[in-house]
Amino acid sequence: xxxxxxxxxxxxxxxxxxxxxxxxxxxxxxxxxxxxxxxxxxxxxxxxxxxxxxxxxxxxxxxxxxxxxxxxxxxxxxxxxxxxxxxxxxxxxxxxxxxxxxxxxxxxxxxxxxxxxxxxxxxxxxxxxxxxxxxxxxxxxxxxxxxxxxxxxxxxxxxxxxxxxxxxxxxxxxxxxxxxxxxxxxxxxxxxxxxxxxxxxxxxxxxxxxxxxxxxxxxxxxxxxxxxxxxxxxxxxxxxxxxxxxxxxxxxxxxxxxxxxxxxxxxxxxxxxxxxxxxxxxxxxxxxxxxxxxxxxxxxxxxxxxxxxxxxxxxxxxxxxxxxxxxxxxxxxxxxxxxxxxxxxxxxxxxxxxxxxxxxxxxxxxxxxxxxxxxxxxxxxxxxxxxxxxxxxxxxxxxxxxxxxxxxxxxxxxxxxxxxxxxxxxxxxxxxxxxxxxxxxxxxxxxxxxxxxxxxxxxxxxxxxxxxxxxxxxxxxxxxxxxxxxxxxxxxxxxxxxxxxxxxxxxxxxxxxxxxxxxxxxxxxxxxxxxxxxxxxxxxxxxxxxxxxxxxxxxxxxxxxxxxxxxxxxx
Ligand code: OXT
Ligand code: ADP
Ligand code: MG
Numbered sequence: 001x002x003x004x005x006x007x008x009x010x011x012x013x014x015x016x017x018x019x020x021x022x023x024x025x026x027x028x029x030x031x032x033x034x035x036x037x038x039x040x041x042x043x044x045x046x047x048x049x050x051x052x053x054x055x056x057x058x059x060x061x062x063x064x065x066x067x068x069x070x071x072x073x074x075x076x077x078x079x080x081x082x083x084x085x086x087x088x089x090x091x092x093x094x095x096x097x098x099x100x101x102x103x104x105x106x107x108x109x110x111x112x113x114x115x116x117x118x119x120x121x122x123x124x125x126x127x128x129x130x131x132x133x134x135x136x137x138x139x140x141x142x143x144x145x146x147x148x149x150x151x152x153x154x155x156x157x158x159x160x161x162x163x164x165x166x167x168x169x170x171x172x173x174x175x176x177x178x179x180x181x182x183x184x185x186x187x188x189x190x191x192x193x194x195x196x197x198x199x200x201x202x203x204x205x206x207x208x209x210x211x212x213x214x215x216x217x218x219x220x221x222x223x224x225x226x227x228x229x230x231x232x233x234x235x236x237x238x239x240x241x242x243x244x245x246x247x248x249x250x251x252x253x254x255x256x257x258x259x260x261x262x263x264x265x266x267x268x269x270x271x272x273x274x275x276x277x278x279x280x281x282x283x284x285x286x287x288x289x290x291x292x293x294x295x296x297x298x299x300x301x302x303x304x305x306x307x308x309x310x311x312x313x314x315x316x317x318x319x320x321x322x323x324x325x326x327x328x329x330x331x332x333x334x335x336x337x338x339x340x341x342x343x344x345x346x347x348x349x350x351x352x353x354x355x356x357x358x359x360x361x362x363x364x365x366x367x368x369x370x371x372x373x374x375x376x377x378x379x380x381x382x383x384x385x386x387x388x389x390x391x392x393x394x395x396x397x398x399x400x401x402x403x404x405x406x407x408x409x410x411x412x413x414x415x416x417x418x419x420x421x422x423x424x425x426x427x428x429x430x431x432x433x434x435x436x437x438x439x440x441x442x443x444x445x446x447x448x449x450x451x452x453x454x455x456x457x458x459x460x461x462x463x464x465x466x467x468x469x470x471x472x473x474x475x476x477x478x479x480x481x482x483x484x485x486x487x488x489x490x491x492x493x494x495x496x497x498x499x500x501x502x503x504x505x506x507x508x509x510x511x512x513x514x515x516x517x518x519x520x521x522x523x524x525x526x527x528x529x530x531x532x533x534x535x536x537x538x539x540x541x542x543x544x545x546x547x548x549x550x551x552x553x554x555x556x557x558x559x560x561x562x563x564x565x566x567x568x569x570x571x
Contacts, residue, residue: 008183015187017147017178024154024191034067035082040111040175059462061088065095066435072105074443078161083110086126097137100168102425105161109171134170143172147182151191162198165313203329211308211325212341218280220351221247227254228285234332235418241335247347248355252286257415270358276301282308288320295321310334376548379408385524387413389531397440401433402453403556405479409451431459441472448474455484465514473538478507479547487549511542520544
């Protein structure tokens with residue numbers, strides 16, 4: 001190591017890198033670590049547990065990383081994931097990049113091999129330039145070279161992950177540093193807790209006035225909440241903003257429940273209509289990325305549209321279309337400043353009525369499909385059954401991944417409370433299921449239900465052993481239609497279609513084999529019964545729901561992004 005720590009005189013009480021790292025994390029309020037152990041970080045897990053903290057040990061670092069990122073999202077504190085070097089680090093890096101993309105605060109800590117050997121590429125055990133590989137995938141990538149720098153590194157990691165737009169931070173710890181000793185007294189002095197790591201950022205009064213004027217002159221205003229608004233944890237202010245102004249709102253998927261889906265101003269069931277017909281759209285913690293068709297095109301209709309955008313990241317403004325009234329600041333400050341400026345303002349009642357009527361009509365149209373029996377269950381009646389059970393347990397966290405299993409569940413299952421839905425997020429990434437479920441159970445202490453497509457589940461399926469090992473109140477529902485999107489694709493000669501999986505896979509028995517409860521259901525009634533019993537039991541359970549292989553559609557609701565050959569197969 002380039003900067004050797006000073007020699008400590010004999011008789012002085014010692015500490016080392018392991019202990020200093022844990023002291024620093026504990027000081028910063030971290031209680032749960034998610035990770036996967038081995039050389040050189042094994043002792044991190046043992047010692048963390050010996051100190052009375054929780055270490056959630058996973059079967060693959062990617063899932064541990066997803067867990068840490070979701071812990072960060074749910075708690076507004078950075079979620080911490082610990083991995084071994086090179087391959088373990090790379091597995092965790094996917095989750096770190098996903099956390100950064102989704103604006104979730106997370107710290108990935110990986111052990112790394114000896115720098116003298118790595119830097120000269122002399123073939124060390126798990127050799128890799130982790131520091132530089134991580135850099136483009138997170139907000140900051142730091143290496144700690146001396147034990148007395150652990151404190152400052154953790155403080156910088158925490159502040160960087162939480163401040164401004166939240167995201168991921170990588171901390172690289174060369175193996176030898178963990179056991180390098182220094183004076184315990186000096187070590188203690190090197191640690192501190194950052195003051196106000198996510199400071200309020202107030203919007204300029206002129207910007208608030210500009211936004212309020214635009215809203216006051218709108219005939220058809222709309223508030224669109226993204227997961228940034230859910231993350232901000234100013235739920236009461238947001239509800240007041242909506243109710244005081246009488247403006248209809250619609251949530252992006254993970255903002256569902258920030259205000260109940262059953263609130264009279266919720267326009268989620270009139271989504272196309274409100275996006276197209278609104279004249280002023282107030283974006284609150286939502287980016288105009290692919291999920292919002294970049295703010296353009298037929299999704300947004302032909303009528304001229306003006307945007308107010310509340311975001312902490314100034315460079316997000318104008319990223320796709322002109323933003324008429326940017327409000328750069330934290331959501332709590334911006335929403336409250338707008339409320340003050342809009343005092344006494346009410347949106348036109350005829351607009352809210354039109355939205356409510358459309359939403360009620362959509363709900364009424366969907367309702368019979370959710371309870372109509374079919375020879376084999378489809379997405380509608382199976383999810384209708386799930387929805388009816390979950391109504392009774394509003395504080396359950398719903399984890400959701402898949403294509404049809406995702407899009408239909410988002411539409412059918414109402415959310416009632418903030419931050420109770422975790423899904424595939426900005427990247428539409430499969431495999432977040434089990435990590436998210438473990439984190440949600442660990443961080444909330446409440447039951448979790450994960451609704452997963454059979455393909456999506458496969459990405460993190462072995463983690464049901466993790467769920468069972470920690471005896472978490474998690475129910476996994478696998479929507480088994482035997483494939484990606486559909487299970488009825490014809491197979492070419494002498495091959496099984498590349499889109500199919502074995503529909504007879506006994507996912508329920510997999511759960512039984514790891515000590516949980518497994519149930520296989522074929523009707524909505526069986527599904528309701530099994531789900532209710534599982535939630536009441538508080539025990540790890542997997543319900544395999546057999547879904548009609550023909551029920552899904554290619555790419556779910558985002559078929560427009562799918563690319564198909566214009567000329568067909570040429571042999
Ligand atoms: O207004 P209109 O008429 O438009 O109607 C809307 C609402 O008004 C209405 N609505 C309602 N009606 C009645 N009642 C209620 N309560 C109600 N609420 C709403 O419903 C419609 C739809 O509303 P919604 O959903 O709000 O709106 P819309 O238009 O869909 O919103 C647009 C989007 C873009 C915001 C939304 O669609 C969205 O959030 N989409 C996210 C999609 C996504 O991320 N998908 C995942 C990726 S797909 C693909 O890439 C997959 N892969 C590849 C792969 C991935 N992803 N990752 C990795 C690591 N490797 C590979 C794979 C492998 S999916 C996949 C596996 C798939 O197979 P599975 O077996 O897992 O799953 P199955 O498909 O089930 O087999
Ligand atoms: P969704 O996918 O739900 O539409 P996005 O992830 O695209 O949401 O957008 C979240 C946005 O919220 C990001 O642009 C991020 O900068 C912003 N954000 C996150 N936390 C805050 C906060 N406390 N205050 C203001 N903006 C925030
Ligand atoms: Mg499937």
